[in-house]
Amino acid sequence: SQQGEEDPQALSIQEGENATMNCSYKTSINNLQWYRQNSGRGLVHLILIRSNEREKHSGRLRVTLDTSKKSSSLLITASRAADTASYFCATDARGSARQLTFGSGTQLTVLP
Amino acid sequence: GAGVSQTPSNKVTEKGKYVELRCDPISGHTALYWYRQSLGQGPEFLIYFQGTGAADDSGLPNDRFFAVRPEGSVSTLKIQRTERGDSAVYLCASSFSGQGHSPLHFGNGTRLTVT
Numbered sequence: 001s002q003q004g005e006e007d008p009q010a011l012s013i014q015e016g017e018n019a020t021m022n023c024s025y026k027t028s029i030n031n032l033q034w035y036r037q038n039s040g041r042g043l044v045h046l047i048l049i050r051s052n053e054r055e056k057h058s059g060r061l062r063v064t065l066d067t068s069k070k071s072s073s074l075l076i077t078a079s080r081a082a083d084t085a086s087y088f089c090a091t092d093a094r095g096s097a098r099q100l101t102f103g104s105g106t107q108l109t110v111l112p
Numbered sequence: 113g114a115g116v117s118q119t120p121s122n123k124v125t126e127k128g129k130y131v132e133l134r135c136d137p138i139s140g141h142t143a144l145y146w147y148r149q150s151l152g153q154g155p156e157f158l159i160y161f162q163g164t165g166a167a168d169d170s171g172l173p174n175d176r177f178f179a180v181r182p183e184g185s186v187s188t189l190k191i192q193r194t195e196r197g198d199s200a201v202y203l204c205a206s207s208f209s210g211q212g213h214s215p216l217h218f219g220n221g222t223r224l225t226v227t
Contacts, residue, residue: 099160
């Protein structure tokens with residue numbers, strides 16, 4: 001079963017607006033990562049947040065983690081057309097060796 | 113610098129045939145992963161190598177799937193007696209170490225179509 005599930009499945013916004021994507025997971029984790037995938041390409045690592053962290057920033061990205069609710073959010077501020085892609089959360093669950101478990105992703109479309 | 117390279121980028125094969133998919137990881141990365149991604153879904157874990165050995169092959173769906181990494185660098189994913197349900201994008205990733213905090217670097221994948 002999917003460890004991470006993103007919400008919404010699809011999001012369409014205007015350039016300059018903020019985009020928020022959510023991820024829920026089921027088991028205890030060591031860390032949570034967000035990846036981005038452009039159509040027909042591999043995934044690109046964006047940011048990692050450890051289980052003992054609550055918020056992390058990287059450029060226009062802000063990630064939050066609430067381990068009590070087993071959820072995370074990814075905020076992209078001042079979106080650009082080039083941010084159009086699918087975004088996936090991935091969890092490194094405790095006791096699962098080194099396999100990352102990915103959700104089904106949010107397809108973000110930023111309209112120019 | 114060179115990223116993870118996967119060949120071929122596309123592979124069309126007939127049901128029942130054997131296929132090999134190749135992955136060249138980033139030089140110096142000890143950990144190598146294979147994932148499978150179906151349309152509209154996230155990647156699904158298949159197997160993880162630390163060095164030459166398969167440290168976790170729990171994601172391989174059945175014994176038709178096998179992967180090797182004989183010299184701790186290049187890896188080959190082998191699928192015997194292919195079925196139409198094997199059609200997907202097969203992604204390879206490498207990381208500097210097998211530690212959970214070490215981000216994965218993905219190749220662009222091999223799109224396998226079984227007719």
